[in-house]
Amino acid sequence: MTFSFLRTRKWKYQKPSRIEQDKTVRRRIKYESELDIGFREKIAKMAWGERLDSCMQCGTCSATCPVSHYMDYTPRRIIDMVRQGFKEEVLNSFTLWVCASCYSCTVECPRGIKITDVMYALKREAIKQGFHPKRFLIPMLASKFYKQVLRHGRQNEGRLILSLYLSANPLLLLRNSKLAFRLWRRGRMKLFEKGIRNKASIRKLLSSIERREEEPVQ
Amino acid sequence: MKYIYYPGCSLKSTGRPYEESLLAVFKELQIPMEELHDWNCCGATSYMSVDELKAFGLAARNLALAESQNGINGNGDPDVHIVAPCSACYLVLIKTERYLKEYKNERKAVIKGLKTIGLDYNGKAVIRHPVDVLFNDIGLESIAKHIKKPLKGIKVASYYGCQMIRPFELFDPVHYPVTLDLLVDKLGATPLDWPLKTRCCGGSLTGTLHEAGMRLNYRLLSEAKKRGADMIITTCPLCQFNLECYQDRISSYTGKKIEMPILYFTQLVGLALGIPEKKLGIHRSFIRFPNFQALEMEV
Ligand code: SF4
């Protein structure tokens, strides 16, 4: 019996900091001046981030998280690093992309911190500021999804996965072709599907919301 | 009162059996329901990862559409009930509703955006999950009256998944949900008590971070098997897909043969109500429960 897939693999992702690239002796701690103090406030201002400050570092979130053993920083550490202003480390972290949005941490946190929503806020920041590694599937899926819905109003799982794998790693297509075929045989996969009738309305709605975001809403 | 049915993208493709069985069961129980006209994608978890305000704006369009479909524009009839069977859609719509309630400035921006496409949102729409509707509005007793074929002798593990019951405790306790088990019991089958009822199936991780996703699903499947479940029922198209479609791969990874039928809870209800298999979309599943035919014969 081989449990090869149960072993944690070395993931290909950008190292937390570029500092370590040359082999000279380096300090591992950050000085106050290198931290981004405004980071905490920025994240706390996003949806349901308000209670960030009340974390008592109990670690309940990391304990309940079903995927914490795949993360480089556990949810508890992420929360504290956000508070302390370790912006680069947090946004470069693999944790954001492993989070499956299962809300276990959110319901268990004794301080009522909405950790899942903080993770969402961090994902948005990382995508916006271009922090995620190239050809890494999870953020790519998010932006492909985004574009497809903008164009059609609905998404189509078959086409979404097809375009994702095509641009990331065509080998994955090969691996999943049997599955796709089985789905298709049972009428559970369509590559072409009409979107909504009023496609222009989606674009209009989203662009009008976008414009307003620039100027502060009073 | 008429329920408004918000299918979401999954129920039109991989989750087709869910849609078929849901509609069949609601028809059998004579619950009036019509599809939301021209609905759009709720944005799911991916949209939330890209832009917050737009994600909520996108989902709010559905809420506004539902309100106008029920003809309440302005005069405040509170009876707009949206039925969202996909757990992800369900949660996104609920979060949108709460977001628009809690954050006043953002609400203004979203409503202004909706006005540009001729829609209005009053915050009257209530979002419901079909489990919630069956359990609280219809009631187990009146479902029991319709049962034609009690599902005797099947051991069913109910898998609730994450987003139907977390993070808001709306109709079931977050730590130990029971609605599905009570339903299973009413249908004549034996509900299985197992600890992973609400453990995550990995969601979209099975596609993006394959190993992690497989591991999560392996735990669920092997635990259910160990406890002697005959099948697992789910409430979400993504959970069903993850649990069912990767079983051969998980078997080959672990060297353990796992063959566990994964049904939607509506399919199970439909079987008990005596709806033919074809109408419930059971022919679309990868792994079939061997005794369905026998159940048919029992009558
Ligand atoms: S569970 Fe809450 S309080 Fe405890 S470490 Fe996590 S975020 Fe902080």
Ligand code: SF4
């Ligand atoms: S929501 Fe994310 S961080 Fe929280 S427990 Fe689930 S996977 Fe872990």
